[in-house]
Amino acid sequence: MKAFEYAAPTHTGGVLELLSDDAEQVALLAGGTDLVPLMGKMIITPRRVVNIMNVAGLRGIEADSLTVTIGAVTTLDELFEAPELADFPAIRQAIHGINSDTLRSQGTLGGELLQRPQCWYFRGGNGLLADSGRRVVQGDNRYHAIFANAGPAKFVSPSRIAPALIAVGAQVRIVGPSEQEETVLPVEALFRAPRDGRQREHAIEPNQLLTHILLPRAPRMANATYEVRLTAGPDFPLASAAAALQIENGIVRAANIVLGHVAPTPWVSYAASQMLLGQSVNLDTATAAGEAAVRDATPLSENAYKVQLASVAVRRAILRAAGQDTGGIDL
Amino acid sequence: MMPLEVKGEFKRRDDNGLSSSQVGGVQMAEVEVDRDTGVVRMKKFVMVQDMGLVINPKTAKSQMYGAAIMGIAYALFEQRLLDPVTGVFLNAEIADYKLPRLGDIGEIVVEIYEPDSEYNRGVVGLGEPPVISPGATISNAVCNALGVRVPVLPMTPKRVLEALVKARKA
Numbered sequence: 296m297k298a299f300e301y302a303a304p305t306h307t308g309g310v311l312e313l314l315s316d317d318a319e320q321v322a323l324l325a326g327g328t329d330l331v332p333l334m335g336k337m338i339i340t341p342r343r344v345v346n347i348m349n350v351a352g353l354r355g356i357e358a359d360s361l362t363v364t365i366g367a368v369t370t371l372d373e374l375f376e377a378p379e380l381a382d383f384p385a386i387r388q389a390i391h392g393i394n395s396d397t398l399r400s401q402g403t404l405g406g407e408l409l410q411r412p413q414c415w416y417f418r419g420g421n422g423l424l425a426d427s428g429r430r431v432v433q434g435d436n437r438y439h440a441i442f443a444n445a446g447p448a449k450f451v452s453p454s455r456i457a458p459a460l461i462a463v464g465a466q467v468r469i470v471g472p473s474e475q476e477e478t479v480l481p482v483e484a485l486f487r488a489p490r491d492g493r494q495r496e497h498a499i500e501p502n503q504l505l506t507h508i509l510l511p512r513a514p515r516m517a518n519a520t521y522e523v524r525l526t527a528g529p530d531f532p533l534a535s536a537a538a539a540l541q542i543e544n545g546i547v548r549a550a551n552i553v554l555g556h557v558a559p560t561p562w563v564s565y566a567a568s569q570m571l572l573g574q575s576v577n578l579d580t581a582t583a584a585g586e587a588a589v590r591d592a593t594p595l596s597e598n599a600y601k602v603q604l605a606s607v608a609v610r611r612a613i614l615r616a617a618g619q620d621t622g623g624i625d626l
Numbered sequence: 627m628m629p630l631e632v633k634g635e636f637k638r639r640d641d642n643g644l645s646s647s648q649v650g651g652v653q654m655a656e657v658e659v660d661r662d663t664g665v666v667r668m669k670k671f672v673m674v675q676d677m678g679l680v681i682n683p684k685t686a687k688s689q690m691y692g693a694a695i696m697g698i699a700y701a702l703f704e705q706r707l708l709d710p711v712t713g714v715f716l717n718a719e720i721a722d723y724k725l726p727r728l729g730d731i732g733e734i735v736v737e738i739y740e741p742d743s744e745y746n747r748g749v750v751g752l753g754e755p756p757v758i759s760p761g762a763t764i765s766n767a768v769c770n771a772l773g774v775r776v777p778v779l780p781m782t783p784k785r786v787l788e789a790l791v792k793a794r795k796a
Contacts, residue, residue, distance in 0.1 A: 394727075415716045434709050435716055437784060523663050525783065526703065527729025530721070533663075533783060600664070600784040607662045624660040624667050 296334050303346040307353070308474045310504055313345045318501035323347055325368045325403040329410040338420060339411075353506060363510040367405030374404055383510065385459035385518035385537045385616070392455060392522045395529035405505050407456050408467075408485065409497060412559075413531055414439065414450035424448060424492060436595040438533070441602055442558035444593060448488040450559055452496070457482060457561045458537035458553035459520050465510050471503035479509070488559035496559065516541045516549065519615035521625075523604045532556050534604035536588075538612040540576065547571040552588060552613070557605050564588040567609055576617035578610075585610035649755045651675040651739070655767040656732075664786030666702055666768055668732035671760070676739040678750030683738060690736040690756050697760020699726050702780050724780075 304310050315321045322341035324330055325348060333339040347353060347368055354366045358379045365374065374380060375390045393399055411417070416425035416434065424447040425431055431439050431449035439449045460482040467485050469478045485497050499505055518539040522532035535555035541548045552567040567588035574580040585606040592602045611621035656669040671694050680686050703724040707716040717723045761779050768786070769775045774793040776786050 413721065415719075415722055418719065419714060419716065430709075430711070433711050435707055523665070523783070525665065525724060526727055528725070528727035530724060597784075600787045603787055604663055604783065623662050624658055624665050 297337060297340040299334075299341055300343040301346070302343065303349050305349050306351055307470055307504065307506065310345055310347055310350060311471050311474060311502070313343060314471065314502045314504070315343075316500075316502055318495060321345060321501065323504070325406040326370065326401040327406075328398050328402045329406065333411060333418075336418070336420070338418060347504070358512060361512050363512060365404055365508040365510070367505045367507060368403045371399045371402050371404065371407060375399065379510075382513065383459070383463055383518060385462055385520045385539065386456060388520040388615075389456045389459045389522070389535075389537070392520070392524065392532065392535075393529060394527060398529060404456065404508055408454050408460075408482075408508075409499070409505065410453050412450035412496065413453050417450060422492065423450070423489065423496070432595060435597060437597040437600075438531075438556075439595055439598055440558045441589075441592045441594045441598055441605065442554075442562050443488055443560070444558070444595060446488060446490055448490070448496075448559040449595065450496075451556045452486060452558065452560050452562075453531065453556075454561065455520075455522070455532065455535065455555060457486065458535060458555040459518065460508065460510075461553045461561055461563060462537040462539040462551040463510060463516060463518055464539075464551070465508055467505055468507040468509060469499055469503050470506050471500065478503075482508075483561070483563060486560035516551070517616045517618070519612050521608050521612040521615055521621060522555075523608050532608075534601050534608045536605070536608035536612040538609070538616040540571070540613070540616050542576065542617065545575050547574055547576060550584075550613075552584065552609055554588060554605055554609065557592075557601065564609065566590060571613065576613060576619065578614070578622075581610040581613040581617075584613055649676050649678070649750050649752070651756055651759065653756075653759045653763040655760070655763045657764060657767045657771055659768055659771045659786065661772065661790065664783030664790070666764075666781055666786065668698055668702070668726075668730065668764070670733045670735070671698065671731075671763075672735045672737075673756055674737045674739050675752065675756050676744045676750075677752040677755070678747040679745050680738055680740050681749065686738060686752055687736050689752050690738075691734055693756035694734045694736065694760060695726065695731055696757050698731050698764065700779060701761045701764040702726065702782070703730070705780055705782070 321343045324346045353368045356377045357364045363379045371390050416430045417423050428447040428449045465482045516539040520537045522535040537553045539551040550568040550571040552564045554562040567584040570584040570587045588609040589602045589606045614621050652674045654672040658667045776789045
């Protein structure tokens with residue numbers, strides 16, 4: 296590990312003062328489950344590490360009549376146990392799937408959203424885009440993107456909770472560069488596929504801080520997450536989907552379908568949502584939505600199997616959201 | 627305290643060749659396969675093993691449990707992946723190197739096979755023999771479940787789905 300300066304401010308203003316315009320210079324430390332191993336391998340070598348776990352107002356869950364506000368460094372276990380999450384089984388199921396006491400008790404919601412991609416070329420020290428994507432195209436891409444992979448970014452968005460947050464219409468609050476400057480974005484707009492080495496995989500500027508995640512108080516949408524996992528351990532899913540459905544008298548009136556681990560960002564499928572509108576939820580309509588979700592997939596040399604997995608994940612997330620049997624093996 | 631001194635001798639019985647090299651065993655696997663995702667889940671693994679004369683049944687059984695778990699691991703999960711261009715070891719990290727967890731191994735039953743005929747052969751050995759067959763055992767169970775052979779270990783979802791697609795096209 297490279298030597299670094301360390302600070303643990305207790306106020307948002309103190310954090311913002313320590314940030315830099317250059318993302319390479321400063322790293323924010325929350326649970327550290329991703330950052331510390333990356334620093335240990337010198338994949339990330341910040342000059343300064345700013346611990347934000349002690350910042351006032353950044354941890355905990357508050358709810359009023361309209362919004363559930365979650366501090367960015369609220370741990371995943373705290374979130375899982377929170378009664379305010381009762382209407383959001385999609386989020387709870389995503390946390391449940393992490394299957395690791397360490398990651399759940401130490402990891403935070405903000406960190407889960409902003410963790411770095413698992414791409415083994417990135418983690419092997421080849422840079423996030425690994426020779427403008429060539430290493431992935433010519434190499435072993437069995438876990439890489441099947442959507443939006445024409446540009447240099449071929450990795451998959453690692454967050455397991457982001458698809459659920461997008462499906463239920465969550466937003467994020469970002470503060471900076473000064474304490475008075477506040478931006479609220481839909482979670483969907485938080486993520487982007489970097490086009491060059493200077494861009495990050497999210498829209499937060501290096502001198503800004505993600506402070507809160509905001510959920511609509513009463514989603515009125517039945518929601519669920521389904522992950523296709525290889526083992527009962529903490530491995531990342533091969534593909535996943537979150538579904539949120541507004542069902543009135545047995546008919547779908549609104550639907551948000553979001554796939555995970557299939558593209559450099561969480562992948563919103565309007566085609567899948569469209570298939571469900573005006574329909575009742577059953578095996579046939581859920582299957583049709585799953586097929587629509589992957590119709591435009593562009594798999595790489597080794598990951599065509601993920602197209603099928605993504606389709607099945609969408610089908611099963613829809614069935615689960617509607618309270619129906621998903622079928623198959625659920626680890 | 628009296629010192630204990632024991633002298634012993636082991637003579638390999640060259641007449642039948644069994645005592646040093648040959649052991650027998652039977653293994654059975656019950657699996658569930660998700661045809662939509664290619665995920666294979668172990669339900670039950672039964673292992674009956676001959677090792678000649680058994681000196682310590684407890685550690686012998688422990689060795690057999692280990693063999694079953696190791697076998698399930700290489701049949702379904704473990705894979706050393708090298709980059710096809712540079713030869714770099716891609717999944718050296720535990721996050722990428724897939725191993726079964728408690729929830730992945732199902733029920734394991736081990737039985738020592740030790741009738742007089744085997745007992746009388748003397749000490750034979752156990753270290754490696756029971757870990758040889760699980761790949762074939764589990765592969766047969768998957769084939770029996772699907773009606774399609776998944777020809778390469780480990781039988782990952784990718785390979786299971788590819789085998790199903792190939793069979794559908796044939």
